Amino acid sequence: MAIPGKERQGPCFWCFKxxxxxxxxxxxxxxxxxxxxxxxxxCLLTVEDVTRxxxxxxxxxxxxxxxxxxxxxxIFTDIGTVPNKFIIPDNVFEAYMNNVDNFEAQNxxxxxxxxxxxxxxxxxxxxxxxxxxxxxxKPDRAHHCSVCGVCVLKMDHHCPxxxxxxxxxxxxxxxLFLAYALTYCAYIALTSLSYFVSFWKGDxxxxxxFHILFLFFVAIMFGISLLSLFCYHCYLVIENRTTLExxxxxNFRNVGTDKYGxxxxxxxxxxxxxxxxCSTWFLPVNTSLGNGLEYPVHSRLHASSYHSMDTTQxxxxxxxxxxxxxxxxxQEGLLRPNYDDENDSI
Ligand SMILES: [Zn+2]
Ligand SMILES: [Zn+2]
Numbered sequence: 269m270a271i272p273g274k275e276r277q278g279p280c281f282w283c284f285k286x287x288x289x290x291x292x293x294x295x296x297x298x299x300x301x302x303x304x305x306x307x308x309x310x311c312l313l314t315v316e317d318v319t320r321x322x323x324x325x326x327x328x329x330x331x332x333x334x335x336x337x338x339x340x341x342x343i344f345t346d347i348g349t350v351p352n353k354f355i356i357p358d359n360v361f362e363a364y365m366n367n368v369d370n371f372e373a374q375n376x377x378x379x380x381x382x383x384x385x386x387x388x389x390x391x392x393x394x395x396x397x398x399x400x401x402x403x404x405x406k407p408d409r410a411h412h413c414s415v416c417g418v419c420v421l422k423m424d425h426h427c428p429x430x431x432x433x434x435x436x437x438x439x440x441x442x443x444l445f446l447a448y449a450l451t452y453c454a455y456i457a458l459t460s461l462s463y464f465v466s467f468w469k470g471d472x473x474x475x476x477x478f479h480i481l482f483l484f485f486v487a488i489m490f491g492i493s494l495l496s497l498f499c500y501h502c503y504l505v506i507e508n509r510t511t512l513e514x515x516x517x518x519n520f521r522n523v524g525t526d527k528y529g530x531x532x533x534x535x536x537x538x539x540x541x542x543x544x545x546c547s548t549w550f551l552p553v554n555t556s557l558g559n560g561l562e563y564p565v566h567s568r569l570h571a572s573s574y575h576s577m578d579t580t581q582x583x584x585x586x587x588x589x590x591x592x593x594x595x596x597x598x599q600e601g602l603l604r605p606n607y608d609d610e611n612d613s614i
Contacts, residue, residue, distance in 0.1 A: 348421030
């Protein structure tokens with residue numbers, strides 16, 4: 269039986285894979301040009317006051333570094349793929365396919381597998397969530413990405429500007445990328461504003477003044493688009509929802525759909541993405557809590573789980589209890605890509 273994912277490497281596979289880098293190349297080109305326009309044209313050739321020039325350059329490079337670091341991390345962090353224990357064995361899959369016209373029989377086949385796994389989400393029809401392409405049972409919050417060609421843990425969306433899925437493994441990096449990109453644009457716009465005004469007054473000499481003019485425009489344009497996206501993702505972090513869940517709330521076993529199912533308190537929601545330690549909240553390093561497979565749910569949803577999970581009361585919370593983060597034999601492999609499917613990721 270063919271290994272899921274391998275069949276997609278046709279003649280156009282590498283061509284398509286290369287084309288997907290064009291939006292990233294576009295962003296990198298803009299950033300490199302903005303560096304030249306700001307550092308050379310604005311700071312070195314236009315700003316006359318030395319103190320102001322030095323201060324502009326120092327803060328600029330801090331924001332520039334944080335922006336590049338978070339962008340790099342968002343692009344090159346491996347997406348969290350589904351571990352082997354969620355794979356549907358060949359004989360079970362064949363039995364499933366032999367009951368195409370019988371939903372009840374098909375679902376009971378998958379339910380037997382799901383009972384051994386930490387799964388609480390079900391389909392809108394009440395069936396077990398599974399992916400026919402990857403032949404896996406889907407962990408909670410996981411979805412199949414048609415661009416990456418694999419099921420992705422806590423999938424938020426596929427972003428062409430990073431040529432990667434925004435998912436459990438890089439969601440913190442993505443939010444920081446938006447934050448630092450916004451800061452970068454705002455800083456450029458604010459510090460170049462007076463020179464932008466001088467341009468229209470005719471006080472800026474030389475051809476470099478057009479770089480400053482466009483630098484201001486580009487910073488404002490990107491800044492405005494980033495602001496709305498950043499605010500939206502701040503809202504999603506606080507609500508503990510993914511973009512996909514904002515459109516279609518998760519359906520919990522024995523409970524039904526609940527858009528607040530993963531909401532465990534605003535600060536706890538924030539810590540689930542950014543971690544416990546405030547010293548690393550603003551650094552694009554991996555500090556997200558959990559293993560990408562199991563998520564604490566609101567206390568009223570605990571009965572929705574298949575198997576009895578350990579729970580502990582949140583000492584600082586408001587009546588919300590957590591499911592214990594599981595540390596089992598599979599955890600070591602969870603955040604690494606499933607190398608059988610490596611060619612399907614970026
Ligand atoms: Zn899949
Ligand atoms: Zn994707």
